[in-house]
Amino acid sequence: MRYELYYWPSIQGRGEFVRLALEEAAAPYVDVARTSDDDGGGVRAMLALLGRDDVARPSFAPPFLRAGRLLIGQTANILLFLGARHGLAPRDEGSRLFTNQLQLTLADWVAEAHDTHHPISSGLYYDDQRDEARRRAESFRKERCPKFLGYFERALEHGRGRYLLGRSLTYADLSLFQVLAGLRYAFPRTMRRLERRHPKVVALHDAVAARPRIAAYLASERRISFNEDGIFRHYPELDAPSART
């Protein structure tokens, strides 16, 4: 069976967390919106599926994944499904739940990273909420980002291996890699400062990046570059060093 991933074709966005899991699992998939309209693909196919009235279990927004008869939405939910199917999550109940818990915490972090450039409305341009973005980004850099980083550093300190759940990789590790990569792109000055105090998170990032399938994926054309349409955007004014530091 070949999975069908539905997500915006020109950004990493939330779809990237799913792409990383599919790549690490070496699972056959088609990134539907990146295929041609002529072949029944493209954004058109994605939006059609999102808006169709005869879909029994509709999704609120991309990404969503078709897996045979199942149509599964919400990033963390897709990963819960893929994790169980492809050995990217532990089998015992407590560890499986903790993997999901870590993923949901990463989802919160990602949403806050997004809101640094869109604190008022996703329906408005960045330029129309620039002043508010400056204020929100300051709070993100000084309070929220260090708090999230500290949490994951602590989780890694408590673990018994290089990964969040111990010696075996889970989809939460792939996602933490992605969040760190995104934050480095969006807030390079801030992250240079913060990473010094979070060596285990950095080591995890490097371990994930070095996994053969992930390394091959990152070097391929399938990996879309970070850009200013995605979740992690580099606007230098949002990465300003604090005057109070």
Added chain:
Amino acid sequence: MRYELYYWPSIQGRGEFVRLALEEAAAPYVDVARTSDDDGGGVRAMLALLGRDDVARPSFAPPFLRAGRLLIGQTANILLFLGARHGLAPRDEGSRLFTNQLQLTLADWVAEAHDTHHPISSGLYYDDQRDEARRRAESFRKERCPKFLGYFERALEHGRGRYLLGRSLTYADLSLFQVLAGLRYAFPRTMRRLERRHPKVVALHDAVAARPRIAAYLASERRISFNEDGIFRHYPELDAPSART
């Protein structure tokens, strides 16, 4: 076994989604932070558990639930666990995943409702982000809230019963009830207008409120009143009718 719920004692907040599930399941639980410091409870006990370095699987924030040896954080994750244990979610994989998907969509909606009054930082007072709150609330009232309501109305139209998954109640129904109740409190004028177009969501709210255990809970002292420290806050200026409507 008696569950231990850890959440802020003076607000409904995200803990309320867990309380509703525990109440509907008639599961024995203690709301730890609402018990006395002298008995080892209170906020002190909650914060101690959150900050302790010897907790193998720490939570990022309340709520979290102790269930025997398990300590489970993140609202949707706690509900995933309780749903499976107490018959508040279907057993088949597709339906179980869809329940989780709906819950995660509700969580997104709740986060956006929160950000109407705190668009810049949770660490600042409302009064320090009032102008930004007005702008964000407008976008919430006009775009986001109608979009979420429409999504759940559609999900109910597709179902084969009064509940989101069909004839049987799930924890996602309890949560949708709670979100509607909260929005009515925070945005009464907006909701009077929007509810007319979403009769199935309103009917679901009423069906949940009429369930004997939920009705008894809502009438009890265990149900904390909505207030301006919680997620759903009534600031009349954020509920202003649009000048453009």
